[in-house]
Amino acid sequence: MSLIERTMDTMKVVEKMDVSENMVFRLSDRRSPKDVKLRNIEWAVIIQLDGEKTVQQIADILALSSFEVEDIFSNLLREGLLELVTISSEKRIVEPEVFDDLKNTLKKYVGPVADFLLEEALEKMNKKSHTFDYSALPTLIDLLSVKIEDEMKQIEFQTEVYEQYKEFMIGS
Amino acid sequence: MIMEFFEDLKRVDGVQCIVLFDKNLKLIERWSAKYLSEKIFNEIRMDMAQVFSLTDKYSRESQEFVLVTTKDKIYSRNFDRFYLLVLAHLKVDIQLIRLIVTVGWGKMLKNKKIQKALRKLPEPSTNYFAEKFLDDVEAKYLNQLNHIKEE
Numbered sequence: 508m509s510l511i512e513r514t515m516d517t518m519k520v521v522e523k524m525d526v527s528e529n530m531v532f533r534l535s536d537r538r539s540p541k542d543v544k545l546r547n548i549e550w551a552v553i554i555q556l557d558g559e560k561t562v563q564q565i566a567d568i569l570a571l572s573s574f575e576v577e578d579i580f581s582n583l584l585r586e587g588l589l590e591l592v593t594i595s596s597e598k599r600i601v602e603p604e605v606f607d608d609l610k611n612t613l614k615k616y617v618g619p620v621a622d623f624l625l626e627e628a629l630e631k632m633n634k635k636s637h638t639f640d641y642s643a644l645p646t647l648i649d650l651l652s653v654k655i656e657d658e659m660k661q662i663e664f665q666t667e668v669y670e671q672y673k674e675f676m677i678g679s
Numbered sequence: 680m681i682m683e684f685f686e687d688l689k690r691v692d693g694v695q696c697i698v699l700f701d702k703n704l705k706l707i708e709r710w711s712a713k714y715l716s717e718k719i720f721n722e723i724r725m726d727m728a729q730v731f732s733l734t735d736k737y738s739r740e741s742q743e744f745v746l747v748t749t750k751d752k753i754y755s756r757n758f759d760r761f762y763l764l765v766l767a768h769l770k771v772d773i774q775l776i777r778l779i780v781t782v783g784w785g786k787m788l789k790n791k792k793i794q795k796a797l798r799k800l801p802e803p804s805t806n807y808f809a810e811k812f813l814d815d816v817e818a819k820y821l822n823q824l825n826h827i828k829e830e
Contacts, residue, residue, distance in 0.1 A: 564769045568747055645774035662785035669782045676775055677690050 526580040528563035531592040532556055538587045552579050558592045573633050599641045599675065606636050609651070609668060616655045616664050624654050641675040680796060681761065682708040684783035691775060693768035695751070700762045702803035704728055707761060715766065727755045727764055729817075745773050756780055760800040 533556055534540070540553050548569070555565045566576045583589050606625065613621035628650040629636060634643060648668050652661040669676070681699050688697050689710060696715050699707040704724050730744055746753040747769070754765040754776050765776055787793050 560769065568749075568769070642772060645772060645778045648778060649774055659785075659788075662781055662788075665778060666782045666785050669778055673687065676778075677687060 526562060526577055526584070527594065528561060528566070528576070529594050530562050531559060531594070532562070532580070532583075532589040533558035533592050535588055535590045540588055543586045543588065546579075548575070549579055549583060552583065553588070556589070601636075601639045601641055601644065601675075603636070605672065606639075608671065609647075612664065612667055613651055613654075616660050624651060641672070641678075644672060644676050680708070681787070681793065682710060684787050684790075684793070685763070685780060687779045687783075688765060688776065691767070691771060691779070693771040694765060694776070695768065696764075696766040698724070698764045698766075700724060700728075700764070701800045702760065702762070703801055704762075705801075707800075723753060723764065723766070724762075727753075727762060730755070731757045731762070743777070754780075758784070760797045 534553065540550070545553070548571075551569055552565055555568060560568075562576060562580060565571075566573075571579070580589070610621050610625055613624065617624065628647055629639070631650060632643065632646060639647075648665055652665050655661045655664055682697065685697060688694050689712070695713050696709070696711045698709045698720075701707055726746070743754070743756045745755075750769065752767050752769060752771060752773060754767065754773055756763045763780060765780075767773075767776065787797075
């Protein structure tokens with residue numbers, strides 16, 4: 508296999524990588540960003556690449572949505588500009604019973620519409636219940652609590668769920 | 680005494696510093712996982728007071744904000760009688776911080792002893808926009824804001 512064919516093979520493999528928020532990238536030695544026409548936002552991402560920050564951390568700093576993250580990192584990978592350094596800590600997936608508990612707790616405050624609100628919140632977060640990790644639970648709790656009208660009851664709901672699952676959230 | 684309601688913040692990996700101030704920026708309680716220089720400490724607390732004063736001044740009530748730098752995140756919450764400030768590594772999830780703070784606040788609201796202690800904390804009496812607290816850039820920016828409001 509020639510050098511060009513090997514390089515193209517490697518680039519094809521990289522191109523197929525699904526970008527996840529826990530991945531850590533650095534700039535590749537094989538190609539310079541100056542050789543590629545990049546958008547301003549892609550340059551902003553490149554400046555953040557230090558081989559330590561995760562995709563999620565860079566997204567937080569630049570206020571990128573999940574769609575933007577997917578689009579930008581996929582493009583940078585396709586152009587051969589990125590190297591994967593590592594995938595930081597394993598996700599801890601939330602058990603299905605947790606969602607049942609969450610629904611039942613929320614029902615006490617909003618009634619039967621709790622089921623719908625939970626589905627709506629998951630959709631807003633662009634997450635599925637079967638791949639939902641504990642690190643995202645605080646965000647879900649926040650999205651659900653704002654659906655409760657009374658401010659004190661919002662705090663009660665958050666407290667109830669937090670006390671039940673705090674060891675998983677703090678440790679995740 | 681107040682810090683005990685936010686103890687769980689200390690357990691979050693990456694939280695570096697938790698500080699409580701009264702409304703005149705007098706230190707109430709402080710906890711640090713790592714050393715924070717007094718210069719940085721004073722800058723952060725003044726920034727926090729000025730942001731909340733600004734939002735109050737222009738009737739945009741703000742109870743919390745987050746500042747993200749290249750190395751850290753600063754979360755700040757504006758309570759009735761005190762400010763809470765959390766300095767954390769970038770990897771820390773702000774939603775987790777917010778949740779712990781809200782839960783702690785909920786417990787404080789139910790604690791009569793704490794409520795009594797909070798009422799003893801002073802009302803705000805410092806003007807954080809006094810000339811001595813502002814540099815040239817900040818003074819110019821506030822001047823522009825005032826013009827916009829008058830329009």
